[in-house]
Amino acid sequence: MSLSFEGRVVLVTGAGGGLGREYALAFAERGASVIVNDLGTDTKGGGKSSAAADKVVEEIRAKGGKAVANYDSVEDGEKLIQTALDAFGRIDVVVNNAGILRDRSFARTSDLDWDLIQRIHLRGSFLVTRAAWNHMKNQKFGRIIMTASAAGIYGNFGQANYSAAKLGMLGLANTLAIEGRKYNVHCNTIAPVAGSRLTETVMPPDLVASLKPEYVAPLVLWLCHEQCQENGGLFEVGAGWIGKLRWERSQGQIVRKKNKSMTPEAVRDQWDKICDFTDATKPATVQESLQSMVSVLSRMESEDQVGANSTAAAASP
Ligand code: NAI
CATH class of the missing domain: 3.40.50.720 (NAD(P)-binding Rossmann-like Domain)
Incomplete structure (x- = not known):
């Protein structure tokens, strides 16, 4: 038709x-x-x-x-x-x-x-x-x-x-x-x-x-x-x-540690990871975008006990 x-x-x-x-x-x-x-x-x-x-x-x-x-x-x-x-x-x-x-x-x-x-x-x-x-x-x-x-x-x-x-x-x-x-x-x-x-x-x-x-x-x-x-x-x-x-977003990298101040040096040192589009995600809404950051907060909270810095995967939705 x-x-x-x-x-x-x-x-x-x-x-x-x-x-x-x-x-x-x-x-x-x-x-x-x-x-x-x-x-x-x-x-x-x-x-x-x-x-x-x-x-x-x-x-x-x-x-x-x-x-x-x-x-x-x-x-x-x-x-x-x-x-x-x-x-x-x-x-x-x-x-x-x-x-x-x-x-x-x-x-x-x-x-x-x-x-x-x-x-x-x-x-x-x-x-x-x-x-x-x-x-x-x-x-x-x-x-x-x-x-x-x-x-x-x-x-x-x-x-x-x-x-x-x-x-x-x-x-x-x-x-x-x-x-x-x-x-x-x-x-x-x-x-x-x-x-x-x-x-x-x-x-x-x-x-x-x-x-x-x-x-x-x-x-x-x-x-x-x-x-x-x-x-x-x-x-x-x-x-x-x-x-x-459409938009693409790198997996990204958490650059701070709990109870420590976040520094520009840490940003510099993780720059390649931050900009690495391997396994990039494709967030399509503000909610999806925010969700990954909220999950970083809870991930850091729980990982603090083990003392580990986050992995890139923590930032994925
Ligand atoms: P065009 O110049 O042939 O057509 C634009 C028309 O808009 C003109 O007839 C003009 O009199 C009219 N116009 C200008 N100001 C006006 C206003 N305030 N109120 C009412 N009409 C007004 O240009 P074209 O190429 O056909 O562009 C059409 C649209 O496509 C534009 O928005 C342009 O920015 C966009 N565009 C065009 C591209 C191209 O390759 N031709 C590339 C990217 C965007």
Whole structure:
């Protein structure tokens, strides 16, 4: 059975071009009513125009799809959701995709370079998602996408502001996934790679042409479908390839002894062990993370009688 979005109302932010346009077209093609949001800025966030969103709405309508335009900034989150409610009476899916770049080496990053990036990417995603949240909760269905970036996951020269915002969005998604779970409101994060006006300045033209946005959109559609139970995931996607990421934690090492002060020298002396990923664990929740430390406390308490320092295994959950 093909995946239909008939009856679903989907907001894609920054859908006037690049990846967002592709998502909007793909959702509409499968029956969704789409709010094509775009402020129509340049890549650095300057200027504004209704042309970008209008063009995509026209494209969708020309193919017999349902779409309306919205020209507000994601910083006016409520207005975007109001457009969905006014036009289609509900909101089912939010794809937080709008974005700009203000790349600078860290030393040259101005307050404005920092603030604009946090405002559009992180705060904008917060405001749009919060405006949709209660509607999704009440109807017991919602699908939210956060758009992170490899620059956030791995770091990238000249993108301190952008990296911080993009991984901030992952942190936001991690908690939304927990708070939304029991209401069937799921939130996942993608780190896409695609040729667009954002990447054409850093990628050679043939790569920009080959890395098509249409190789990213199918993941977004799947994650936003009611059949998909994935929640709180992080995916890298591009070139037709999709992979999932997760955290890994070394077994670690206890570096203190009961009733003795813990010293930086002990940390130094155990450094290799602390950083050794042999038999690494993959904690997935705060509870799992904390549990291993609580078990260290009790392990040390009981091992004190024997006078032994802990083993690495003591830190495993
Ligand atoms: P793009 O520049 O083609 O599209 C972004 C759209 O967002 C533009 O149409 C722009 O007008 C709109 N926009 C900017 N500020 C806005 C605001 N305040 N309110 C509403 N709309 C606004 O860029 P692209 O490449 O399609 O990027 C889409 C998302 O994917 C961005 O969040 C970007 O950071 C992210 N991304 C893209 C990668 C790539 O390889 N293209 C890599 C990693 C992340």
